[in-house]
Amino acid sequence: MVRRIVTDIEGTTTSIAFVTDTLFVHARRALPAFVRTHLGEARVTSALDAARAEAGQPDLSDEAVVALWLRWIDEDRKATSLKAIQGMIWEEGYHAGAYRSHVYPDVPGALARWKARGIGLSVFSSGSVLAQRLLFGHTIEGDLSGLFDGWFDTTTGKKADPASYARIAAALDAPPHEVLFLSDVKAELDAARAAGLLRVGLARDGASPFADHPTARSFDDIVIEGDAVLVR
Ligand SMILES: CSCCC(=O)C(=O)COP(=O)(O)O
Numbered sequence: 750m751v752r753r754i755v756t757d758i759e760g761t762t763t764s765i766a767f768v769t770d771t772l773f774v775h776a777r778r779a780l781p782a783f784v785r786t787h788l789g790e791a792r793v794t795s796a797l798d799a800a801r802a803e804a805g806q807p808d809l810s811d812e813a814v815v816a817l818w819l820r821w822i823d824e825d826r827k828a829t830s831l832k833a834i835q836g837m838i839w840e841e842g843y844h845a846g847a848y849r850s851h852v853y854p855d856v857p858g859a860l861a862r863w864k865a866r867g868i869g870l871s872v873f874s875s876g877s878v879l880a881q882r883l884l885f886g887h888t889i890e891g892d893l894s895g896l897f898d899g900w901f902d903t904t905t906g907k908k909a910d911p912a913s914y915a916r917i918a919a920a921l922d923a924p925p926h927e928v929l930f931l932s933d934v935k936a937e938l939d940a941a942r943a944a945g946l947l948r949v950g951l952a953r954d955g956a957s958p959f960a961d962h963p964t965a966r967s968f969d970d971i972v973i974e975g976d977a978v979l980v981r
């Protein structure tokens with residue numbers, strides 16, 4: 750029986766274009782001034798220190814960390830410290846009404862249907878838990894954040910590491926074979942399978958199907974019948 754669904758965000762619930770062209774562009778533009786303005790706040794100090802640890806360079810100045818973060822944005826590095834500072838910047842953007850997040854049109858209905866059947870819904874994304882809550886709280890389809898009761902980011906582990914999925918299943922108090930993971934990235938689907946989870950790959954916007962994972966073009970293609978997960 751599928752008791753839990755855990756979904757990725759970028760490329761799965763939400764277009765890659767929204768994340769790269771809106772969120773990453775805004776974070777890149779706002780980052781230097783944000784760090785200057787909020788320097789000394791515990792959460793910013795902690796993100797700066799985490800970046801120094803991730804870089805293995807404990808003596809980096811604050812300005813050097815900002816430069817490093819900008820480079821990591823350009824390289825799409827999923828560094829936990831970068832994701833933490835991006836979440837804080839996006840919070841200001843969402844609250845100022847600068848943007849609302851994209852979700853594919855099939856997402857709200859499918860999530861609501863699954864939840865109504867008693868399936869618990871969680872998120873596993875490289876974006877920080879703050880960024881995840883903000884994204885689903887400010888979508889073009891309204892506030893979807895209340896549909897979820899579990900939020901996991903890279904503080905749980907890397908998305909290509911099977912141990913992360915074992916940890917998530919344990920945190921959700923569900924055996925791995927009763928947890929369905931949805932993602933657009935093969936390495937993540939491979940890792941979820943290695944940990945014993947069910948999985949469906951999403952091939953959005955004309956992407957090629959996965960060779961070795963069941964593939965859906967939209968959440969509406971996913972049919973859950975007892976123990977079985979079928980793709981139409
Ligand atoms: C939580 S919104 C921003 C998502 C993000 O920063 C990112 O890098 C996308 O990662 P995902 O694991 O959702 O593909």
Ligand SMILES: [Mg+2]
Nearest residue numbers: 757759760933
């Ligand atoms: Mg993704």
